[in-house]
Amino acid sequence: MKVAYFTALRELEIRDAPDPKLDRPYDVLLRIDRVGVCGSDVHYYVNGRIGDQIVEYPATIGHECAGTVIEVGSAVEHLRPEDRVAVDPAMVCGQCDQCTAGRPNTCRKLQFMGCPGEAPGALAEYRVLPAENCFPIPSSMTLDQAVLCEPLSVGLHAVRLGRLASDMRIAVFGAGPIGLSVLLCAKANGPCGVYMTDLLDERLEVARQCGADWTGNARGDDVTAAITRQEPRGLDLAFECSGDPACIDRAQRLLTPGGTLVLVGIPPVEQVSFDPHIMRRKELTFKNVRRQIGCVAPVIQMIGQGQIDTAPLLTHRFSLAQIREAFELVAGYRDGVIKAVVDLSSGG
Ligand SMILES: [Zn+2]
Ligand SMILES: [Zn+2]
Secondary structure, three states: OEEEEEEEOOEEEEEEOOOOOOOOOOEEEEEEEEEEOOHHHHHHHHHOEEOOEEOOOOEEOOOEEEEEEEEEOOOOOOOOOOOEEEEOOEEOOOOOHHHHOOOHHHOOOOEEEOOOOOEOOOOEOEEEEEHHHEEEOOOOOOHHHHHOHHHHHHHHHHHHHOOOOOOOEEEEEOOOHHHHHHHHHHHHHOOOEEEEEEOOHHHHHHHHHOOOOEEEEOOOOOHHHHHHHHOOOOEEEEEEOOOOOHHHHHHHHHEEEEEEEEEOOOOOOOOOOOOHHHHHHOOOEEEEOOOOOOOHHHHHHHHHOOOOOOOOOEEEEEOHHHHHHHHHHHHOOHHHOOEEEEEOOOOO
């Protein structure tokens, strides 16, 4: 089978590798049909690391995937060959203190697809995965929708963690795939007013298509002042999805006393600083999002019921042979890209 590898900084190669074999009763063999290019993949591509997670070359890539079941292990009950599935790329032990406390996303033995030193990446023609990581999708759903379930599940987890309630006024900083996922899940959750900022006008345009009530470009406009004029008492909740540490300050100024900042984005730096006194006087809460817990199945249901329209998210499609172009496009924020997907069923 063909497998994509990082071979050096900003270098990608397709190589031949042996087909994986199914030999454990609770696993399934999947044909990978779609892989989404995630911001975190691009961090590894451009910087070779995220914090202390460092790529050792050659390394496999990717975690956002959807596929078709080819073969199931003898103990697998909920899947059959030809089922199409969305994949939760986090493989957990189920037994450590974190797993038993209901925090599998911080499992001590977590193996995440495409994470340095963990499980093999998704950008391959076939992968063997635990059946519990594979969620069958209804016949009405497309593989393009299925591959978006992973970023959307992170958005849903963030919304749940922020305890978003009806009629709250919220901000989402960053209109990339994760910020838009937060927006879509927030709107599906019930009525709320969403203020959204980004540095790219074309992303703000997509945010409006996805239901944002107000958008502002943080590069030129004073978005903090503009939002404050409309919400003088402050916002209930803010979601940082851009990775820009300046958004922490912006959130502190915009939040109402007792408000919550949910940190979702990956900062490009090792240290950030913020004003502790605003945080103290307003008694703000900061919450961190580590991927997601149990949100893949609910997201499949929300898409199936039409509560989430995924159409504006998937903007570009590439074949496996074109992955370099896909990564360069996403790394350069070119051509209005939101989510680029590698379609392994297309040739070329
Ligand atoms: Zn991702
Ligand atoms: Zn565990």
